[in-house]
Amino acid sequence: MDINLPALFGQLLIGLINGSFYALLSLGLAVIFGMLNIINFAHGAQYMMGAFVAYFLLQFAGLNYWWALIVAPVIVGGFGILIERAFLQWLYKLDHLYGLLLTFGLALVIQGLFRHQYGSSGLPYQIPPQLTGVRDLGFTFLPNYRAWVVVFSLVVCLGTWFIIEKTRLGAYLRAATENPTLVRAFGINVPRMITLTYGFGVALAALAGVMAAPIYAVNPTMGADIIIVVFAVVVIGGMGSIMGAIVTGFGLGVVEGLTKYFFPEASNTVIFVIMVIVLVTRPAGLFGRAA
Amino acid sequence: MAQAAQQITAPAEASSHKSEVIAFAIMVLVLAVLPYFVYPPFLMKALCFALFACAFNLLIGYVGLLSFGHALYFGWASYFAAHLAKVGKISIPYWAGSWQWLTITNSPMVPELAIFLAVIGAAVLGFIAGSIAIRRQGIYFAMITLALAQMMYFFALQAPFTGGEDGIQPVPRGYLFGLFNLANERIMYVFVLVVFLLGFLLIYRVIHSPFGEVLKAIRENEQRAISLGYKTDRYKLVAFTLSAAIAGLAGAIKPFVVQNASLTDVHWSMSGEVVLMTLLGGLGTIFGPVLGAFTIIAMQNYLAGFGQWVTIIQGGIFVLCVLLFRRGIIGEIANLLRIRL
Numbered sequence: 001m002d003i004n005l006p007a008l009f010g011q012l013l014i015g016l017i018n019g020s021f022y023a024l025l026s027l028g029l030a031v032i033f034g035m036l037n038i039i040n041f042a043h044g045a046q047y048m049m050g051a052f053v054a055y056f057l058l059q060f061a062g063l064n065y066w067w068a069l070i071v072a073p074v075i076v077g078g079f080g081i082l083i084e085r086a087f088l089q090w091l092y093k094l095d096h097l098y099g100l101l102l103t104f105g106l107a108l109v110i111q112g113l114f115r116h117q118y119g120s121s122g123l124p125y126q127i128p129p130q131l132t133g134v135r136d137l138g139f140t141f142l143p144n145y146r147a148w149v150v151v152f153s154l155v156v157c158l159g160t161w162f163i164i165e166k167t168r169l170g171a172y173l174r175a176a177t178e179n180p181t182l183v184r185a186f187g188i189n190v191p192r193m194i195t196l197t198y199g200f201g202v203a204l205a206a207l208a209g210v211m212a213a214p215i216y217a218v219n220p221t222m223g224a225d226i227i228i229v230v231f232a233v234v235v236i237g238g239m240g241s242i243m244g245a246i247v248t249g250f251g252l253g254v255v256e257g258l259t260k261y262f263f264p265e266a267s268n269t270v271i272f273v274i275m276v277i278v279l280v281t282r283p284a285g286l287f288g289r290a291a
Numbered sequence: 292m293a294q295a296a297q298q299i300t301a302p303a304e305a306s307s308h309k310s311e312v313i314a315f316a317i318m319v320l321v322l323a324v325l326p327y328f329v330y331p332p333f334l335m336k337a338l339c340f341a342l343f344a345c346a347f348n349l350l351i352g353y354v355g356l357l358s359f360g361h362a363l364y365f366g367w368a369s370y371f372a373a374h375l376a377k378v379g380k381i382s383i384p385y386w387a388g389s390w391q392w393l394t395i396t397n398s399p400m401v402p403e404l405a406i407f408l409a410v411i412g413a414a415v416l417g418f419i420a421g422s423i424a425i426r427r428q429g430i431y432f433a434m435i436t437l438a439l440a441q442m443m444y445f446f447a448l449q450a451p452f453t454g455g456e457d458g459i460q461p462v463p464r465g466y467l468f469g470l471f472n473l474a475n476e477r478i479m480y481v482f483v484l485v486v487f488l489l490g491f492l493l494i495y496r497v498i499h500s501p502f503g504e505v506l507k508a509i510r511e512n513e514q515r516a517i518s519l520g521y522k523t524d525r526y527k528l529v530a531f532t533l534s535a536a537i538a539g540l541a542g543a544i545k546p547f548v549v550q551n552a553s554l555t556d557v558h559w560s561m562s563g564e565v566v567l568m569t570l571l572g573g574l575g576t577i578f579g580p581v582l583g584a585f586t587i588i589a590m591q592n593y594l595a596g597f598g599q600w601v602t603i604i605q606g607g608i609f610v611l612c613v614l615l616f617r618r619g620i621i622g623e624i625a626n627l628l629r630i631r632l
Binding site for chain 1: 429431433434435441442446449559563598599601602603608613
């Protein structure tokens with residue numbers, strides 16, 4: 001088999017980019033599930049909202065990409081906090097499935113509203129001028145923006161891991177996941193922590209959306225299909241481990257990229273096939289604890 | 292605990308059975324008279340979805356399994372039936388020095404055979420997907436079934452016989468058992484109604500059988516069912532396969548009704564719709580899914596001109612049902628009248 005190196009590296013790079021989004025999104029899902037015991041089906045819609053808010057900021061407020069990276073997650077995260085206060089807080093004592101159903105309904109409403117307003121064709125979003133252009137690596141060309149996405153999302157993922165696993169705040173979070181009543185007895189406001197956790201998870205999705213805006217066009221349906229792939233990623237990695245979510249996300253992105261090169265027909269399905277193989281061989285997931 | 296108390300204070304078995312029989316008689320009567328007042332093709336479509344929702348409800352309502360990918364069985368059975376009735380070519384690959392295709396049949400099939408084979412196909416798919424998905428519980432089960440359905444959606448997009456974006460059309464209705472001309476709208480309606488009622492009664496029978504009692508035990512407390520010696524995984528797999536087969540039956544008659552099979556029926560949004568129908572009508576009620584299906588299909592029909600608002604309203608109904616009416620319409624009525632429906 002002749003291997004066309006530039007094409008292979010091109011697909012690998014796209015795989016790494018997709019992997020960045022998988023990692024950010026599955027990380028958010030895992031953080032939310034850990035605290036709220038809810039699978040946030042609206043995660044894809046919130047990712048899409050991040051991209052749209054970045055677009056609005058540029059169009060109507062003149063705030064560029066760099067501002068959007070900070071402002072969009074704050075706005076969408078704030079929206080998430082409203083959702084948690086208005087809807088999710090009533091579900092904690094019910095079966096987990098109701099959280100999935102409610103957030104699925106929210107996703108339909110959000111996506112429907114955006115499609116109603118903006119149709120299903122994409123809106124363009126320019127790459128910031130500081131990151132245009134490509135770098136010649138000798139064997140292939142590396143677009144600066146794509147390198148930035150991979151590096152920045154890696155930094156965000158590791159930062160989140162650090163906060164949750166190594167800081168005092170993270171210790172409270174992990175303790176509240178294990179035994180909320182006891183943590184409350186120590187005088188910590190657990191309900192507020194739950195609200196903020198949801199806001200943080202949603203903000204992560206929005207951040208991924210902002211980063212995705214210049215790569216894929218800003219599109220109302222951009223979150224609908226990726227969320228199902230992210231579910232498969234979460235099943236493969238298991239939601240017990242933050243680092244597991246990050247590693248699985250990037251890893252599966254790369255595998256998907258390789259598949260696009262070697263066997264393009266299967267590129268849409270490869271992650272699902274891997275999920276089946278993992279379920280058959282290691283039912284608890286790669287990093288999961290047995291249920 | 293509250294649920295257990297409710298179970299004990301529920302009306303005695305005999306009287307609750309009576310309310311179900313009366314409700315069933317009313318349903319049959321309404322469905323027999325309705326075509327004189329309502330456009331029959333709409334009713335037939337609604338009946339297909341009603342049976343689909345009943346099959347889905349068998350899992351969520353009586354085993355406590357949320358399959359978020361039931362469009363897989365509905366949509367693929369629809370493709371199978373449409374293909375068999377229109378083209379009828381079945382080929383299997385075999386090895387003779389190199390891979391060859393052995394064509395078993397190559398002519399359009401009669402409706403009853405096409406439907407039968409489509410149901411078998413859906414059951415096989417259900418058995419395979421079920422054996423993978425039951426390896427994990429609860430929320431993971433929902434995510435796995437959704438992911439498997441999405442995988443099969445991509446296969447449907449790429450498989451040679453499904454027609455990709457175009458789907459399979461037009462599907463001929465043909466003669467049932469060589470006698471009944473299904474092109475006649477009235478005969479077609481009777482056929483769809485009979486299939487629906489047979490599927491409905493089968494589900495009713497299953498729910499009230501000893502097997503169904505074990506399923507309910509698994510729903511209430513799987514650990515205890517295991518400790519009582521039941522191999523719960525086997526029960527779940529049989530229930531899953533059965534549900535997939537009945538969903539497949541609903542999907543297999545649909546191409547004869549609407550005369551096409553398309554990607555819409557295998558898409559995740561269809562899986563979401565059947566969840567919505569069941570939730571709106573009442574999870575774990577016998578008649579809820581039927582009412583829910585008719586309500587949602589009617590809404591889609593009358594709001595068809597409003598584009599995205601259908602999706603927005605459906606999402607809103609999801610939110611309202613989960614927050615305020617978790618029993619669903621029929622569940623609320625049954626609770627109010629203190630009967631079982």
